[in-house]
Amino acid sequence: MIKSKNLVETLREHAFVAGFQPAQIDRLAAMAHEVHFDRDQIIFREGDESSFFYLILSGKVALEVTALGKVLRVQTLREGEELGWSSVLGGSGGKHFQARALTAVRALAFDGARLREACEQDYAFGYTLMRRLLQVVASRLQAFRLQLLDMYSPEGPKSV
Amino acid sequence: MSAASETLPSVMVPVAMRLARVEKETHDTFTLTLESADGERPARFAPGQFSMLYVFGVGELPISISGNPEERDRLIYTVRSVGKATHALVTRAPGEAIGVRGPFGTSWPLADSRGRDIVIVAGGIGLAPLRPAIYHVLRHRGDYGRLLVLYGARSPQDLLFRKQLTAWNYVPDTQILITVDYGGLSWRGNVGVVTTLFRHIRLEPERTTALVCGPEIMMRYVVRELLVRGVSAEDIYLSMERNMKCAVGFCGHCQLGPYFVCKDGPVFPYSRLKAWMDRYEL
Ligand SMILES: Cc1cc2nc3c(=O)[nH]c(=O)nc-3n(C[C@H](O)[C@H](O)[C@H](O)COP(=O)(O)OP(=O)(O)OC[C@H]3O[C@@H](n4cnc5c(N)ncnc54)[C@H](O)[C@@H]3O)c2cc1C
Numbered sequence A: 001m002i003k004s005k006n007l008v009e010t011l012r013e014h015a016f017v018a019g020f021q022p023a024q025i026d027r028l029a030a031m032a033h034e035v036h037f038d039r040d041q042i043i044f045r046e047g048d049e050s051s052f053f054y055l056i057l058s059g060k061v062a063l064e065v066t067a068l069g070k071v072l073r074v075q076t077l078r079e080g081e082e083l084g085w086s087s088v089l090g091g092s093g094g095k096h097f098q099a100r101a102l103t104a105v106r107a108l109a110f111d112g113a114r115l116r117e118a119c120e121q122d123y124a125f126g127y128t129l130m131r132r133l134l135q136v137v138a139s140r141l142q143a144f145r146l147q148l149l150d151m152y153s154p155e156g157p158k159s160v
Numbered sequence B: 001m002s003a004a005s006e007t008l009p010s011v012m013v014p015v016a017m018r019l020a021r022v023e024k025e026t027h028d029t030f031t032l033t034l035e036s037a038d039g040e041r042p043a044r045f046a047p048g049q050f051s052m053l054y055v056f057g058v059g060e061l062p063i064s065i066s067g068n069p070e071e072r073d074r075l076i077y078t079v080r081s082v083g084k085a086t087h088a089l090v091t092r093a094p095g096e097a098i099g100v101r102g103p104f105g106t107s108w109p110l111a112d113s114r115g116r117d118i119v120i121v122a123g124g125i126g127l128a129p130l131r132p133a134i135y136h137v138l139r140h141r142g143d144y145g146r147l148l149v150l151y152g153a154r155s156p157q158d159l160l161f162r163k164q165l166t167a168w169n170y171v172p173d174t175q176i177l178i179t180v181d182y183g184g185l186s187w188r189g190n191v192g193v194v195t196t197l198f199r200h201i202r203l204e205p206e207r208t209t210a211l212v213c214g215p216e217i218m219m220r221y222v223v224r225e226l227l228v229r230g231v232s233a234e235d236i237y238l239s240m241e242r243n244m245k246c247a248v249g250f251c252g253h254c255q256l257g258p259y260f261v262c263k264d265g266p267v268f269p270y271s272r273l274k275a276w277m278d279r280y281e282l
């Protein structure tokens, strides 16, 4: 387990906090705890109300969806990336994907409700956190759009 | 002398080569090895160039050379069967004759990129025209900085040259990152479009030359990632595709803005293409 001082340092090295003030990183670190998942462990299931947001420190996670009785991997996330952003918003009606550890995974976990509370108490912190989260969501959305175009299809990309 | 060669410039007359081998890469993609039918060595090619392959009775089509430029006694092509001509090509039997014109077009700027990091970004069949560039850099490893290959395909079953990709990853200063758009439960590699791989590499933009080939939409997004990361438009090279007929700048079939892709390309620096690619914004 990382000690709390080291936890701040670990967090500082994560790409997610680029653009955060040192005091904001301290604030975030005070809400973090380290978690571990074994290879093949399910981190959350589709429909779960899991409230945790994770910053991955090492290892690889797959986002999966079940369609026509088959499990399809639609995205993988690795060290330096974020998992479970919808937990920070709350009220999203459960997880849209299943998350599975593809390797042993080490991450920092944050309770979404606590993060929202911190945002309410300190708007500057809230703005920084939400802005960063929006960047993450926007780049995911862009990647998903490209994925939906099915660029390598033998018929050429789908027209949208 | 045949009637054809009396009336046509020699660049328009195909040379018959013998199909020596057909290897299945994926469910729809095959690698063809052509050898000389008359003992003459085929013309030397530069990585990125293409030939016009003529399937007798079917038609002629542009296909990039995907083999090692140092192997002078044969020509290797990797073809995805998408329609009449490509299907005809990949279903020829060994021993049959294929007409070959070329090599044609511009090549990847390998001589001018010595001492620099080479970042190769390929999507789908786009890895085929880039493979000769990889062979070249690996053979002249000391002349270049890091070699990074980012390769995206539709699914694990669509990945080309898998054994080679695995082996290249063990070469010093070489990093091969692979991703697929969709994976099943047995795939433990990366899933996500090829642009998502940029988060996992460290680019030194001022010493990077990027070589990109894939569907045009993919290339547009890859260019954006490279520009955001500080690589200049002059150091980003793309290989473009247009329908072709003559392949030597006579007929105008392959026009892209003011350029003919067959002779001014297929490899262009993005700085020259920018105005024309942006016209097709999503
Ligand atoms: C410079 C250059 C280099 C090329 N190098 C290669 C190569 O190394 N390997 C290779 O397999 N192909 C390569 N191509 C593409 C190849 O020439 C075409 O796929 C081929 O001409 C299609 O002919 P066809 O008669 O088989 O298909 P067509 O009957 O003309 O087309 C059938 C269908 O396939 C689709 N299609 C056609 N071309 C493509 C394409 N390029 N991508 C996706 N869908 C397509 C069309 O939507 C069409 O509906 C290259 C093209 C150029 C211009």
Ligand code: FES
Pocket: B243, B244, B245, B246, B247, B248, B249, B250, B251, B252, B253, B254, B255, B260, B261, B262, B263
């Ligand atoms: S194919 Fe004729 S000009 Fe390019």
